[in-house]
Amino acid sequence: MNSSSILLGLAGVLYGAAPIMFAVIGETIAERSGIINLSLNGTILLSAMAGFAAAVGTGSIFLGFVAGAAIGALVALVVAFSSITLKQSQVAVGFVLTLLCRDLSYFLGHAYIGVGGPRLNAVPIPVLSQIPILGTLVFNQDVMTYGSFIIIFLAWFWIFRTRPGLMLRGIGERPAAAYVRGANINRLRYIYTIIGGAIAGLAGPAFSLSVKAGWAGSLSGLDGYGWIALSITIFGGWDPFRAAFGVYLFSFLQWLGLILQPYLPNIPTQVLQVAPFPLMILTLLLVNISNAEWVQRWLATLPEGTRRVVVKLLRALRALPPASLGVPFESE
Amino acid sequence: MKKFNWLNFGFQIGAIILALLFTTAVLLLAGAPPLQAYLSVIKGMVGSMDDITNVLSAWAPLLLTTCGVLLTFAAGLWNIGIEGQIMAGAIFTTGALRLMLNSSLPTGWILVIGFLAGLVGGAIWAALAGVLKIFGGVNEIFGGLGLNFVATAFALYLIIGPWARPGIASTSGTLMFPQKLWLPAMGNYAFSPWALGLGILVVILVFFLLRGTHFGLRLKAVGKNVKAAFLMGVPTWQYSMMAFLICGAFAGLAGAIQVTSVYHRLTPAISSGYGFLGLLVAMLINYQALWAAPVTLFFAALNIGGIQLPIILKLDSSLSGVLQETLVLFVLLVEGARQNLFRKR
Numbered sequence: 001m002n003s004s005s006i007l008l009g010l011a012g013v014l015y016g017a018a019p020i021m022f023a024v025i026g027e028t029i030a031e032r033s034g035i036i037n038l039s040l041n042g043t044i045l046l047s048a049m050a051g052f053a054a055a056v057g058t059g060s061i062f063l064g065f066v067a068g069a070a071i072g073a074l075v076a077l078v079v080a081f082s083s084i085t086l087k088q089s090q091v092a093v094g095f096v097l098t099l100l101c102r103d104l105s106y107f108l109g110h111a112y113i114g115v116g117g118p119r120l121n122a123v124p125i126p127v128l129s130q131i132p133i134l135g136t137l138v139f140n141q142d143v144m145t146y147g148s149f150i151i152i153f154l155a156w157f158w159i160f161r162t163r164p165g166l167m168l169r170g171i172g173e174r175p176a177a178a179y180v181r182g183a184n185i186n187r188l189r190y191i192y193t194i195i196g197g198a199i200a201g202l203a204g205p206a207f208s209l210s211v212k213a214g215w216a217g218s219l220s221g222l223d224g225y226g227w228i229a230l231s232i233t234i235f236g237g238w239d240p241f242r243a244a245f246g247v248y249l250f251s252f253l254q255w256l257g258l259i260l261q262p263y264l265p266n267i268p269t270q271v272l273q274v275a276p277f278p279l280m281i282l283t284l285l286l287v288n289i290s291n292a293e294w295v296q297r298w299l300a301t302l303p304e305g306t307r308r309v310v311v312k313l314l315r316a317l318r319a320l321p322p323a324s325l326g327v328p329f330e331s332e
Numbered sequence: 333m334k335k336f337n338w339l340n341f342g343f344q345i346g347a348i349i350l351a352l353l354f355t356t357a358v359l360l361l362a363g364a365p366p367l368q369a370y371l372s373v374i375k376g377m378v379g380s381m382d383d384i385t386n387v388l389s390a391w392a393p394l395l396l397t398t399c400g401v402l403l404t405f406a407a408g409l410w411n412i413g414i415e416g417q418i419m420a421g422a423i424f425t426t427g428a429l430r431l432m433l434n435s436s437l438p439t440g441w442i443l444v445i446g447f448l449a450g451l452v453g454g455a456i457w458a459a460l461a462g463v464l465k466i467f468g469g470v471n472e473i474f475g476g477l478g479l480n481f482v483a484t485a486f487a488l489y490l491i492i493g494p495w496a497r498p499g500i501a502s503t504s505g506t507l508m509f510p511q512k513l514w515l516p517a518m519g520n521y522a523f524s525p526w527a528l529g530l531g532i533l534v535v536i537l538v539f540f541l542l543r544g545t546h547f548g549l550r551l552k553a554v555g556k557n558v559k560a561a562f563l564m565g566v567p568t569w570q571y572s573m574m575a576f577l578i579c580g581a582f583a584g585l586a587g588a589i590q591v592t593s594v595y596h597r598l599t600p601a602i603s604s605g606y607g608f609l610g611l612l613v614a615m616l617i618n619y620q621a622l623w624a625a626p627v628t629l630f631f632a633a634l635n636i637g638g639i640q641l642p643i644i645l646k647l648d649s650s651l652s653g654v655l656q657e658t659l660v661l662f663v664l665l666v667e668g669a670r671q672n673l674f675r676k677r
Contacts (some may be wrong), residue, residue, distance in 0.1 A: 082665055281475060
C-alpha cells in the first residue's frame with residue numbers, strides 16, 4: 001500500500017465519519033440540556049429513508065436533507081413532549097421510538113428499495129485543495145463533510161463560549177439554579193432537544209445521499225450506527241471536541257478493519273465490521289470505571305506515588321454526565 | 333387510584349384506537365389498502381392450522397424473554413442486552429448438540445443438556461452486562477447493546493468459520509440438525525408443546541416470584557430505591573446480579589427453543605427480535621406479570637400474521653412491528669396524559 005492510497009483512505013475516514021458526527025453532536029446538544037434522546041438509531045434510519053425518498057421525489061438533494069432534519073426534529077419533539085410535558089420515562093419512550101422509526105423506515109421505504117437516486121459530489125475548495133496532504137484530506141470533500149467539520153466548532157463555541165450556551169449547561173447541570181436566574185427550563189429543553197434532533201436527522205441523508213448512497217431497506221447497513229453514536233456521546237464526555245475525536249477514532253478503526261481484511265483471511269468480514277463495538281465497550285469502561293465504588297476503595301490501598309499516577313490517568317479518561325440528565329424538572 | 337379504574341380502561345381503549353389510526357395513516361401513506369392489509373394480517377394469524385401452530389411456536393420464546401425482563405425491570409435495570417443473551421443461548425445449545433451428535437446418549441438427555449447449555453450461555457452473557465454495570469460503571473443499556481453486536485458477530489464467525497456447512501460457507505446458517513435432535517413437535521406442525529410448557533412454567537414462576545416472595549419484594553426494593561434498599565440491609569448488587577442472571581437464563585432458554593424447535597440450526601438472526609419485543613411487552617403491560625401471557629400471545633400472533641404481507645400485498649412485513657410499537661408508544665403517552673390530567677385537578 002503506497003502513501004497516496006493511505007492518504008485517500010484517511011480522507012475516506014473523515015468522509016465516512018460525517019453522518020455519525022451529526023448524530024453525535026445533535027445528541028450531545030440534547031443531552032447537555034438534560035434530555036436523553038434514545039431514539040437515535042431509529043431516527044437515523046427513518047431520516048435516511050425519508051431524505052432519500054424526498055431527494056428522489058423532488059430531484060433536489062437539498063430537500064432531501066431538509067426532510068431528514070425535519071424527521072429528526074419531529075421524533076425529538078415526541079421525546080420532548082412525552083418526557084417534559086407528560087413526565088414519562090425518557091428511556092422507555094426513546095426505546096419504543098427507536099424501534100418504531102426503524103420499522104417505519106422499512107415499511108414506508110419498501111417502494112424505494114433499489115431505486116436509483118442522487119448522490120452528493122465532492123466539491124474541492126479552490127486553492128486550499130491544492131495544499132499537499134491537507135488538501136486531499138480535508139479540502140476535497142462533499143458539502144456535508146465540510147458541514148461535519150464546521151458543526152464541531154459551532155457546537156463547541158455555542159456550549160462553552162456564549163451566554164445561551166452557559167444557560168444550556170446550566171439547565172442540564174443545575175436546573176433549579178438556572179430557574180432562579182430566570183431561565184424557562186422546560187421551554188429551553190424543548191428547543192435544544194428539537195435542535196439536537198434536527199442535527200441528528202441530517203445523519204440519515206448524509207448516509208443515504210452520500211456515504212452509503214441509496215436505500216436497501218434492512219440491507220442498507222445503517223442499523224446500529226445510532227447506538228454507536230449514543231456510546232460515542234458518552235465517550236465524548238458531552239464535549240464536541242472529545243466527541244469528534246471519538247467519532248474519528250471509530251471511523252478509523254472501521255477503515256483499519258477493512259484494509260487489514262486481506263491479511264486476516266480466517267476472520268470473516270462481518271466480524272471485523274463489528275470490531276469497533278467491543279472496543280466501544282472497553283472505552284466506555286475506561287471512561288466510567290472511576291465512578292465505581294470498588295475502584296475508589298482500591299485506590300485508597302495503593303502506595304502514594306502509584307495512586308497519584310492512576311488517579312490522574314482515570315481523571316483524564318473520566319466523563320461525568322450532566323448532573324440532571326434524564327431528570328424531569330419541577331418548578332415547585 | 334382504584335376508583336378511577338373504569339376511566340383508566342377508557343384511556344387504554346383510547347390509546348388502542350389512536351394506535352390503529354396511526355397505523356392506518358401509515359398504510360395510506362404507503363399507498364396500501366388498510367382494510368385488506370389488516371385482514372391479511374388476521375388471516376396470517378389464524379387462517380390455517382399451520383398459522384395457528386406457528387403463532388404458538390413464536391409464543392414460547394417471547395414468553396420467556398418477557399418474563400426475563402420483568403425481573404430486570406423490577407430491579408430497575410434496562411436489559412437491552414437480552415438480544416445477545418438469546419444469541420448466546422442459541423450458540424451454546426448448538427455447540428452442545430454438535431458435541432453430542434454421535435453420542436450414544438438417549439435423545440431426551442441430549443436435548444435436556446442442550447437446553448441447560450443454552451441457559452448457561454444466556455446467563456453468562458447477562459453476567460457480562462451485569463459485571464460491566466456493577467463493577468465497571470458502564471450503563472447496562474450501552475454495555476448490553478455492545479454485547480448484542482459481539483454475540484451476533486461471534487455467531488457469524490462460527491457460522492462461516494468452524495461450524496460452516498460442508499462445501500458452502502454461507503451466512504444463512506449452519507447445517508440443519510438431524511430430526512432426532514428436534515424438540516418433539518405436535519404432529520407434522522412446527523409447534524412443540526414442550527417449548528410452550530416451559531414458557532408457561534416460567535410465567536407462573538415469575539408471577540409468584542414477584543408477587544409473594546421475599547426475593548421478589550427485595551428485588552423491587554432495589555429497583556425502586558437502591559440506597560434505601562441498601563440501608564435496609566438488602567445486598568443490592570447481589571440482587572441486581574441475580575436479576576441479570578435469571579433474565580439471561582430465560583433468554584438463553586428462548587435461544588435453545590429457537591435452535592431445537594424453530595430453526596433446527598444456528599442462524600445469525602436466530603433471536604427473531606424477541607428480546608426487544610419482550611421489552612416492549614413489559615412496558616405495554618406496565619410491568620405486571622399477570623398480563624404477560626395474553627399480550628405475548630397477541631404480539632406473537634401479530635409477528636406471524638405479518639409474514640405473508642410481502643407476498644400478498646407487496647408490503648414489508650415490518651407492518652406488524654409498526655402496529656406493536658405504536659400501541660406501546662400510545663399507551664405510554666396516554667398514560668402520561670392521564671397522570672398529567674389528574675395531577676392538575
